[in-house]
Amino acid sequence: MKKSLIVILVLLAVATFSTGVMAQRYVVGTNASFPPFEYVEDGEIVGFDIDLVKEIAKLQGFEVEVRDISFDSLIPGLASGSLDMVAAGMTITADREKVIDFSDPYYSxxxxxxxxxxxxxxxxxxxxxxxxxxxxxxxxxxxxxxxxxxxxxxxxxxxxxxxxxxxxxxxxxxxxxxxxxxxxxxxxxxxxxxxxxxxxxxxxEEYGIAVGEGNEELLAEINAGLEKVKNNGTMEKLIQKYFE
Structure with missing residues:
Protein backbone atom coordinates (compact mmCIF):
# COMPACT_ATOMS: atom_id res chain seq x y z
CA MET A 1 0.00 0.00 0.00
CA LYS A 2 2.79 2.42 0.91
CA LYS A 3 4.61 1.57 -2.31
CA SER A 4 1.50 2.31 -4.36
CA LEU A 5 1.07 5.66 -2.60
CA ILE A 6 4.67 6.62 -3.38
CA VAL A 7 4.19 5.74 -7.05
CA ILE A 8 1.01 7.87 -7.20
CA LEU A 9 2.77 10.85 -5.60
CA VAL A 10 5.67 10.58 -8.05
CA LEU A 11 3.27 10.47 -11.00
CA LEU A 12 1.40 13.51 -9.69
CA ALA A 13 4.67 15.41 -9.30
CA VAL A 14 5.68 14.58 -12.87
CA ALA A 15 2.26 15.58 -14.18
CA THR A 16 2.35 18.89 -12.28
CA PHE A 17 5.78 19.73 -13.68
CA SER A 18 4.71 18.90 -17.24
CA THR A 19 1.63 21.17 -17.08
CA GLY A 20 3.85 24.24 -17.08
CA VAL A 21 3.54 25.30 -13.44
CA MET A 22 7.30 25.81 -13.57
CA ALA A 23 7.02 28.30 -16.45
CA GLN A 24 9.99 30.60 -16.98
CA ARG A 25 9.72 33.80 -14.95
CA TYR A 26 11.42 37.01 -16.10
CA VAL A 27 12.07 40.13 -14.04
CA VAL A 28 10.89 43.27 -15.83
CA GLY A 29 12.31 46.62 -14.82
CA THR A 30 10.32 49.83 -15.20
CA ASN A 31 10.13 53.35 -13.79
CA ALA A 32 6.55 53.90 -12.67
CA SER A 33 6.45 57.69 -13.00
CA PHE A 34 5.84 57.72 -16.74
CA PRO A 35 2.06 57.73 -17.25
CA PRO A 36 0.27 56.40 -19.20
CA PHE A 37 3.07 53.92 -19.96
CA GLU A 38 3.80 52.99 -16.34
CA TYR A 39 2.50 54.42 -13.09
CA VAL A 40 1.23 53.35 -9.68
CA GLU A 41 -2.51 53.08 -9.05
CA ASP A 42 -3.92 51.74 -5.77
CA GLY A 43 -0.48 50.40 -4.90
CA GLU A 44 -0.11 48.46 -8.16
CA ILE A 45 2.18 49.18 -11.12
CA VAL A 46 -0.05 49.58 -14.17
CA GLY A 47 0.01 51.22 -17.60
CA PHE A 48 0.38 50.64 -21.33
CA ASP A 49 3.82 49.01 -21.11
CA ILE A 50 2.76 46.79 -18.22
CA ASP A 51 -0.34 45.53 -20.03
CA LEU A 52 1.73 45.03 -23.17
CA VAL A 53 4.49 42.97 -21.56
CA LYS A 54 1.94 40.88 -19.63
CA GLU A 55 0.06 40.15 -22.84
CA ILE A 56 3.31 39.11 -24.56
CA ALA A 57 4.11 36.86 -21.60
CA LYS A 58 0.69 35.20 -21.78
CA LEU A 59 0.97 34.60 -25.52
CA GLN A 60 4.52 33.23 -25.27
CA GLY A 61 3.95 31.10 -22.17
CA PHE A 62 6.20 32.77 -19.62
CA GLU A 63 5.60 34.81 -16.46
CA VAL A 64 6.80 38.27 -15.47
CA GLU A 65 7.61 40.05 -12.23
CA VAL A 66 7.59 43.86 -12.53
CA ARG A 67 9.98 45.95 -10.44
CA ASP A 68 9.88 49.74 -10.12
CA ILE A 69 13.36 51.33 -10.02
CA SER A 70 14.93 54.61 -11.08
CA PHE A 71 15.18 55.09 -14.84
CA ASP A 72 18.96 55.51 -14.87
CA SER A 73 19.32 52.15 -13.05
CA LEU A 74 17.44 50.16 -15.70
CA ILE A 75 20.29 49.62 -18.15
CA PRO A 76 22.79 48.76 -15.37
CA GLY A 77 20.18 46.29 -14.10
CA LEU A 78 20.19 44.51 -17.45
CA ALA A 79 23.99 44.51 -17.51
CA SER A 80 24.23 43.03 -14.00
CA GLY A 81 21.57 40.42 -14.63
CA SER A 82 19.24 41.64 -11.88
CA LEU A 83 16.72 42.47 -14.64
CA ASP A 84 15.81 40.29 -17.62
CA MET A 85 14.03 42.96 -19.61
CA VAL A 86 12.99 46.61 -19.42
CA ALA A 87 9.56 47.95 -20.37
CA ALA A 88 9.72 51.63 -19.56
CA GLY A 89 8.92 53.77 -22.58
CA MET A 90 12.61 53.51 -23.45
CA THR A 91 13.67 55.11 -26.71
CA ILE A 92 15.81 53.03 -29.05
CA THR A 93 19.09 54.95 -29.53
CA ALA A 94 22.46 54.12 -31.04
CA ASP A 95 24.24 54.73 -27.73
CA ARG A 96 21.92 52.39 -25.84
CA GLU A 97 22.24 49.72 -28.52
CA LYS A 98 25.96 49.58 -27.79
CA VAL A 99 25.24 47.98 -24.39
CA ILE A 100 21.73 46.45 -24.64
CA ASP A 101 19.45 44.98 -27.30
CA PHE A 102 15.99 46.22 -28.25
CA SER A 103 12.86 44.56 -29.53
CA ASP A 104 11.10 45.75 -32.64
CA PRO A 105 9.61 49.25 -32.06
CA TYR A 106 6.12 49.35 -30.55
CA TYR A 107 5.44 53.11 -30.15
CA SER A 108 6.60 56.40 -31.69
CA GLU A 205 11.70 58.51 -31.29
CA GLU A 206 10.67 54.86 -31.19
CA TYR A 207 10.20 52.84 -28.01
CA GLY A 208 11.38 49.27 -27.62
CA ILE A 209 11.49 46.59 -24.92
CA ALA A 210 15.11 46.10 -23.86
CA VAL A 211 17.05 42.96 -22.91
CA GLY A 212 20.65 42.31 -21.97
CA GLU A 213 23.13 42.42 -24.81
CA GLY A 214 23.24 39.13 -26.69
CA ASN A 215 20.08 37.64 -25.12
CA GLU A 216 18.77 36.52 -28.51
CA GLU A 217 16.45 33.83 -27.14
CA LEU A 218 14.44 36.22 -24.97
CA LEU A 219 14.48 38.89 -27.68
CA ALA A 220 12.98 36.41 -30.14
CA GLU A 221 10.22 35.57 -27.64
CA ILE A 222 9.40 39.26 -27.16
CA ASN A 223 9.36 40.02 -30.88
CA ALA A 224 7.16 37.00 -31.57
CA GLY A 225 4.75 38.16 -28.87
CA LEU A 226 4.77 41.74 -30.19
CA GLU A 227 3.87 40.49 -33.65
CA LYS A 228 0.94 38.51 -32.25
CA VAL A 229 -0.26 41.51 -30.18
CA LYS A 230 -0.23 43.69 -33.29
CA ASN A 231 -1.98 41.10 -35.46
CA ASN A 232 -4.70 40.01 -33.03
CA GLY A 233 -5.97 43.54 -32.34
CA THR A 234 -4.68 43.80 -28.77
CA MET A 235 -2.24 46.62 -29.59
CA GLU A 236 -5.05 48.77 -30.99
CA LYS A 237 -7.15 48.08 -27.87
CA LEU A 238 -4.28 49.15 -25.60
CA ILE A 239 -3.77 52.34 -27.59
CA GLN A 240 -7.48 53.14 -27.30
CA LYS A 241 -7.43 52.38 -23.57
CA TYR A 242 -4.49 54.60 -22.70
CA PHE A 243 -4.30 57.31 -25.38
CA GLU A 244 -7.82 57.98 -26.68
Whole structure:
Protein backbone atom coordinates (compact mmCIF):
# COMPACT_ATOMS: atom_id res chain seq x y z
CA MET A 1 0.00 0.00 0.00
CA LYS A 2 2.79 2.42 0.91
CA LYS A 3 4.61 1.57 -2.31
CA SER A 4 1.50 2.31 -4.36
CA LEU A 5 1.07 5.66 -2.60
CA ILE A 6 4.67 6.62 -3.38
CA VAL A 7 4.19 5.74 -7.05
CA ILE A 8 1.01 7.87 -7.20
CA LEU A 9 2.77 10.85 -5.60
CA VAL A 10 5.67 10.58 -8.05
CA LEU A 11 3.27 10.47 -11.00
CA LEU A 12 1.40 13.51 -9.69
CA ALA A 13 4.67 15.41 -9.30
CA VAL A 14 5.68 14.58 -12.87
CA ALA A 15 2.26 15.58 -14.18
CA THR A 16 2.35 18.89 -12.28
CA PHE A 17 5.78 19.73 -13.68
CA SER A 18 4.71 18.90 -17.24
CA THR A 19 1.63 21.17 -17.08
CA GLY A 20 3.85 24.24 -17.08
CA VAL A 21 3.54 25.30 -13.44
CA MET A 22 7.30 25.81 -13.57
CA ALA A 23 7.02 28.30 -16.45
CA GLN A 24 9.99 30.60 -16.98
CA ARG A 25 9.72 33.80 -14.95
CA TYR A 26 11.42 37.01 -16.10
CA VAL A 27 12.07 40.13 -14.04
CA VAL A 28 10.89 43.27 -15.83
CA GLY A 29 12.31 46.62 -14.82
CA THR A 30 10.32 49.83 -15.20
CA ASN A 31 10.13 53.35 -13.79
CA ALA A 32 6.55 53.90 -12.67
CA SER A 33 6.45 57.69 -13.00
CA PHE A 34 5.84 57.72 -16.74
CA PRO A 35 2.06 57.73 -17.25
CA PRO A 36 0.27 56.40 -19.20
CA PHE A 37 3.07 53.92 -19.96
CA GLU A 38 3.80 52.99 -16.34
CA TYR A 39 2.50 54.42 -13.09
CA VAL A 40 1.23 53.35 -9.68
CA GLU A 41 -2.51 53.08 -9.05
CA ASP A 42 -3.92 51.74 -5.77
CA GLY A 43 -0.48 50.40 -4.90
CA GLU A 44 -0.11 48.46 -8.16
CA ILE A 45 2.18 49.18 -11.12
CA VAL A 46 -0.05 49.58 -14.17
CA GLY A 47 0.01 51.22 -17.60
CA PHE A 48 0.38 50.64 -21.33
CA ASP A 49 3.82 49.01 -21.11
CA ILE A 50 2.76 46.79 -18.22
CA ASP A 51 -0.34 45.53 -20.03
CA LEU A 52 1.73 45.03 -23.17
CA VAL A 53 4.49 42.97 -21.56
CA LYS A 54 1.94 40.88 -19.63
CA GLU A 55 0.06 40.15 -22.84
CA ILE A 56 3.31 39.11 -24.56
CA ALA A 57 4.11 36.86 -21.60
CA LYS A 58 0.69 35.20 -21.78
CA LEU A 59 0.97 34.60 -25.52
CA GLN A 60 4.52 33.23 -25.27
CA GLY A 61 3.95 31.10 -22.17
CA PHE A 62 6.20 32.77 -19.62
CA GLU A 63 5.60 34.81 -16.46
CA VAL A 64 6.80 38.27 -15.47
CA GLU A 65 7.61 40.05 -12.23
CA VAL A 66 7.59 43.86 -12.53
CA ARG A 67 9.98 45.95 -10.44
CA ASP A 68 9.88 49.74 -10.12
CA ILE A 69 13.36 51.33 -10.02
CA SER A 70 14.93 54.61 -11.08
CA PHE A 71 15.18 55.09 -14.84
CA ASP A 72 18.96 55.51 -14.87
CA SER A 73 19.32 52.15 -13.05
CA LEU A 74 17.44 50.16 -15.70
CA ILE A 75 20.29 49.62 -18.15
CA PRO A 76 22.79 48.76 -15.37
CA GLY A 77 20.18 46.29 -14.10
CA LEU A 78 20.19 44.51 -17.45
CA ALA A 79 23.99 44.51 -17.51
CA SER A 80 24.23 43.03 -14.00
CA GLY A 81 21.57 40.42 -14.63
CA SER A 82 19.24 41.64 -11.88
CA LEU A 83 16.72 42.47 -14.64
CA ASP A 84 15.81 40.29 -17.62
CA MET A 85 14.03 42.96 -19.61
CA VAL A 86 12.99 46.61 -19.42
CA ALA A 87 9.56 47.95 -20.37
CA ALA A 88 9.72 51.63 -19.56
CA GLY A 89 8.92 53.77 -22.58
CA MET A 90 12.61 53.51 -23.45
CA THR A 91 13.67 55.11 -26.71
CA ILE A 92 15.81 53.03 -29.05
CA THR A 93 19.09 54.95 -29.53
CA ALA A 94 22.46 54.12 -31.04
CA ASP A 95 24.24 54.73 -27.73
CA ARG A 96 21.92 52.39 -25.84
CA GLU A 97 22.24 49.72 -28.52
CA LYS A 98 25.96 49.58 -27.79
CA VAL A 99 25.24 47.98 -24.39
CA ILE A 100 21.73 46.45 -24.64
CA ASP A 101 19.45 44.98 -27.30
CA PHE A 102 15.99 46.22 -28.25
CA SER A 103 12.86 44.56 -29.53
CA ASP A 104 11.10 45.75 -32.64
CA PRO A 105 9.61 49.25 -32.06
CA TYR A 106 6.12 49.35 -30.55
CA TYR A 107 5.44 53.11 -30.15
CA SER A 108 6.60 56.40 -31.69
CA UNK A 109 6.82 59.76 -29.87
CA UNK A 110 8.37 63.24 -29.86
CA UNK A 111 9.51 65.48 -27.01
CA UNK A 112 7.36 68.24 -25.50
CA UNK A 113 8.06 71.45 -23.59
CA UNK A 114 5.95 72.24 -20.52
CA UNK A 115 5.64 75.46 -18.53
CA UNK A 116 3.54 76.57 -15.57
CA UNK A 117 -0.07 77.24 -16.55
CA UNK A 118 0.32 80.90 -15.56
CA UNK A 119 3.42 81.36 -17.71
CA UNK A 120 3.30 83.19 -21.05
CA UNK A 121 6.42 81.38 -22.27
CA UNK A 122 6.61 79.32 -25.44
CA UNK A 123 9.43 77.38 -27.09
CA UNK A 124 11.79 80.30 -26.40
CA UNK A 125 11.78 79.28 -22.73
CA UNK A 126 14.57 76.91 -23.80
CA UNK A 127 16.70 79.89 -24.87
CA UNK A 128 18.74 82.11 -22.58
CA UNK A 129 18.80 82.24 -18.82
CA UNK A 130 16.02 79.80 -17.90
CA UNK A 131 16.08 76.74 -15.65
CA UNK A 132 14.89 73.53 -17.30
CA UNK A 133 14.04 70.23 -15.62
CA UNK A 134 14.52 66.72 -17.07
CA UNK A 135 14.58 63.17 -15.80
CA UNK A 136 18.11 61.79 -15.60
CA UNK A 137 19.07 59.39 -18.38
CA UNK A 138 16.09 60.12 -20.64
CA UNK A 139 16.21 61.26 -24.25
CA UNK A 140 14.84 64.62 -23.10
CA UNK A 141 17.92 64.97 -20.90
CA UNK A 142 20.21 64.04 -23.81
CA UNK A 143 18.41 66.33 -26.27
CA UNK A 144 18.73 69.39 -24.05
CA UNK A 145 22.41 68.72 -23.40
CA UNK A 146 23.30 68.04 -27.04
CA UNK A 147 21.22 70.76 -28.66
CA UNK A 148 21.02 73.55 -26.09
CA UNK A 149 23.76 73.36 -23.50
CA UNK A 150 26.68 72.49 -25.76
CA UNK A 151 25.91 75.42 -28.08
CA UNK A 152 25.10 77.68 -25.11
CA UNK A 153 21.61 78.33 -26.41
CA UNK A 154 20.37 77.56 -22.91
CA UNK A 155 22.48 79.48 -20.41
CA UNK A 156 20.39 78.74 -17.34
CA UNK A 157 20.58 75.59 -15.21
CA UNK A 158 19.67 72.12 -16.41
CA UNK A 159 18.22 70.34 -13.37
CA UNK A 160 18.15 66.56 -13.27
CA UNK A 161 15.63 64.52 -11.30
CA UNK A 162 15.26 60.82 -10.54
CA UNK A 163 11.57 60.89 -11.47
CA UNK A 164 9.23 62.93 -13.66
CA UNK A 165 7.02 63.28 -10.59
CA UNK A 166 9.70 65.53 -9.08
CA UNK A 167 10.18 67.43 -12.36
CA UNK A 168 6.48 68.25 -12.59
CA UNK A 169 6.29 69.08 -8.89
CA UNK A 170 9.09 71.64 -9.18
CA UNK A 171 7.54 73.11 -12.32
CA UNK A 172 4.14 73.37 -10.63
CA UNK A 173 5.77 75.09 -7.64
CA UNK A 174 7.59 77.59 -9.87
CA UNK A 175 11.07 76.31 -9.01
CA UNK A 176 11.98 75.78 -12.69
CA UNK A 177 10.85 77.58 -15.84
CA UNK A 178 10.21 74.57 -18.08
CA UNK A 179 10.41 70.81 -18.41
CA UNK A 180 11.22 68.60 -21.40
CA UNK A 181 9.70 65.12 -21.62
CA UNK A 182 8.05 62.68 -24.00
CA UNK A 183 4.87 64.03 -25.59
CA UNK A 184 2.29 61.40 -24.45
CA UNK A 185 3.59 61.63 -20.89
CA UNK A 186 3.61 65.43 -20.96
CA UNK A 187 -0.02 65.44 -22.08
CA UNK A 188 -0.96 63.08 -19.25
CA UNK A 189 0.74 65.22 -16.59
CA UNK A 190 -0.84 68.40 -17.97
CA UNK A 191 -4.32 67.00 -17.31
CA UNK A 192 -3.89 66.85 -13.53
CA UNK A 193 -1.25 69.48 -12.76
CA UNK A 194 -1.00 73.28 -13.21
CA UNK A 195 1.26 72.91 -16.27
CA UNK A 196 0.73 73.34 -20.01
CA UNK A 197 2.36 71.83 -23.08
CA UNK A 198 3.54 74.79 -25.19
CA UNK A 199 5.74 73.18 -27.85
CA UNK A 200 6.57 69.88 -29.51
CA UNK A 201 10.12 68.98 -30.50
CA UNK A 202 10.11 66.60 -33.46
CA UNK A 203 12.56 63.85 -32.55
CA UNK A 204 10.89 60.83 -34.17
CA GLU A 205 11.70 58.51 -31.29
CA GLU A 206 10.67 54.86 -31.19
CA TYR A 207 10.20 52.84 -28.01
CA GLY A 208 11.38 49.27 -27.62
CA ILE A 209 11.49 46.59 -24.92
CA ALA A 210 15.11 46.10 -23.86
CA VAL A 211 17.05 42.96 -22.91
CA GLY A 212 20.65 42.31 -21.97
CA GLU A 213 23.13 42.42 -24.81
CA GLY A 214 23.24 39.13 -26.69
CA ASN A 215 20.08 37.64 -25.12
CA GLU A 216 18.77 36.52 -28.51
CA GLU A 217 16.45 33.83 -27.14
CA LEU A 218 14.44 36.22 -24.97
CA LEU A 219 14.48 38.89 -27.68
CA ALA A 220 12.98 36.41 -30.14
CA GLU A 221 10.22 35.57 -27.64
CA ILE A 222 9.40 39.26 -27.16
CA ASN A 223 9.36 40.02 -30.88
CA ALA A 224 7.16 37.00 -31.57
CA GLY A 225 4.75 38.16 -28.87
CA LEU A 226 4.77 41.74 -30.19
CA GLU A 227 3.87 40.49 -33.65
CA LYS A 228 0.94 38.51 -32.25
CA VAL A 229 -0.26 41.51 -30.18
CA LYS A 230 -0.23 43.69 -33.29
CA ASN A 231 -1.98 41.10 -35.46
CA ASN A 232 -4.70 40.01 -33.03
CA GLY A 233 -5.97 43.54 -32.34
CA THR A 234 -4.68 43.80 -28.77
CA MET A 235 -2.24 46.62 -29.59
CA GLU A 236 -5.05 48.77 -30.99
CA LYS A 237 -7.15 48.08 -27.87
CA LEU A 238 -4.28 49.15 -25.60
CA ILE A 239 -3.77 52.34 -27.59
CA GLN A 240 -7.48 53.14 -27.30
CA LYS A 241 -7.43 52.38 -23.57
CA TYR A 242 -4.49 54.60 -22.70
CA PHE A 243 -4.30 57.31 -25.38
CA GLU A 244 -7.82 57.98 -26.68
Missing amino acids: ANQSVLVHEESDANLTVLFGNHDVGVQTGTTGDTWVRDNLLEDEILTGELRNYDSYVFVIRDLANGNIDAAVLDKPVAETYSQNNPVNVVAEIITG
